[in-house]
Amino acid sequence: MLELYWGLLITGVLFALVTVVFGDLLSSAIDGMFDWMSGDVLHYLQPMVLFSGLTVLGGSGILLTKYSPLAAAAVLFLSLLAAVLSGTLIFFLYVKPMQNTENSLAFSMQDLVGRIGEVSVPIPAQGCGEVVMQMGGGVTNQIAESFDGNSIEAGARVVTVEVKDGTLFVTRLDEPKL
Structure with a gap:
């Protein structure tokens, strides 16, 4: 049994080293191969877990x-219990929160x-002119036309009224008088 335990430990350590060193390369090489695992039933069976x-x-x-007087069956049971507990903790304390923080910089017009x-x-x-808008953590420059048919000078604040064919139709934003 000791050889099996050593094999599992070495496999886990090698997996960790390979994913740290070659993680991005492997991710793009096997892109989508394990997407079937992300369903409702197997979503907790992440490779990390x-x-x-x-x-x-x-x-x-x-x-x-090595260090306890327990029988082989008791060692196996306690080791399996530790593995399930650690996998559960890793999933709920690391994997799940990291999945919830993923976001995209992409947006729809x-x-x-x-x-x-x-x-x-x-x-x-x-x-046409150009408008700069704040989107998420960055800014985006977009082609714009006047919605009202009035010219709008640089530096004016505008609001987007509609989008047609990738062009923003904007109108001047009336600032409240203080």
């Missing part, structure tokens, strides 16, 4: 075999309707 459980199983099996921006290139009465 599985291999950390195997590593704990191997390590605790080695320690309990329709998301810009109602957004306030600033004219960076003057918008003529009949023609």
Whole structure:
């Protein structure tokens, strides 16, 4: 049994080293291969959870075999219990919170309707200019036309009224008088 525990421990350590060193390369090489595992039933069987459980199983099996007077069956049971507990903790304390923090920088042009921006290139009465808008943690520059048919100078604050064919139709934002 000690050889099995050593094999599991070494496999887990090697997996950790390979994913740290070659993680991005492997991720793009096997892109989408394990997407079937992300369903409702198997969403907790992430590779990180599985291999950390195997590593704990191997390590605790080695320690309990060498340093405790327990029988092989008791060592196996306690090692499996430690593996399941550590896998559960890793999933709920690390994997799940990290999945919830993932976000994208992508946005739809329709998301810009109602957004306030600033004219960076003057918008003529009949023609195009450019608007800068805050989106998430960055800014985006978009082609814009006047919704009202009035020219809008650079630096003016505008609001997007509608989007057609990738062009924002904006109108000057009336600032409240204080």
